[in-house]
Amino acid sequence: ILLTLRNTGFLGSKKGKGGGYYLLKDPIEIHMTTVIRVLEGPIAMVPCVSLNFYEKCDDCPDENKCAVHKLMLQVRDSVLEVYRNNTLADLISE
Structure with missing residues (x-):
C-alpha cells in the first residue's frame, strides 16, 4: 500500500536514519x-x-430502462457525496 501511495503522488520517502514515508x-x-x-x-x-x-x-439491453442501473446511480452519488465531503484530515482528527 505504501508503494502504491508513493507511486501515485500521495507519499514521499526518505532513506536512511530518520527516514520513512511522509505526506506530500x-x-x-x-x-x-x-x-x-x-x-x-x-x-x-x-x-x-x-x-x-x-x-x-453485458446483460443489460437498455440502461435507461434498467431499475438496477437507476438504483446504483443513487448509491454511487450517495457514496461520492460522503467521500467528497471528507478529507484525510477528517480521518486523522477523529
Whole structure:
C-alpha cells in the first residue's frame, strides 16, 4: 500500500536514519475520493454507473430502462457525496 501511495503522488520517502514515508500534501487537500480510487479502484459498485471506469453491462439491453442501473446511480452519488465531503484530515482528527 505504501508503494502504491508513493507511486501515485500521495507519499514521499526518505532513506536512511530518520527516514520513512511522509505526506506530500496537507491532509486537508487529500479528498477521500482520490484515496479510495487509488487503493480500491472504482467507487461505483457496478461498471455501468462508474464515472471513471465506465463499462456497459453485458446483460443489460437498455440502461435507461434498467431499475438496477437507476438504483446504483443513487448509491454511487450517495457514496461520492460522503467521500467528497471528507478529507484525510477528517480521518486523522477523529
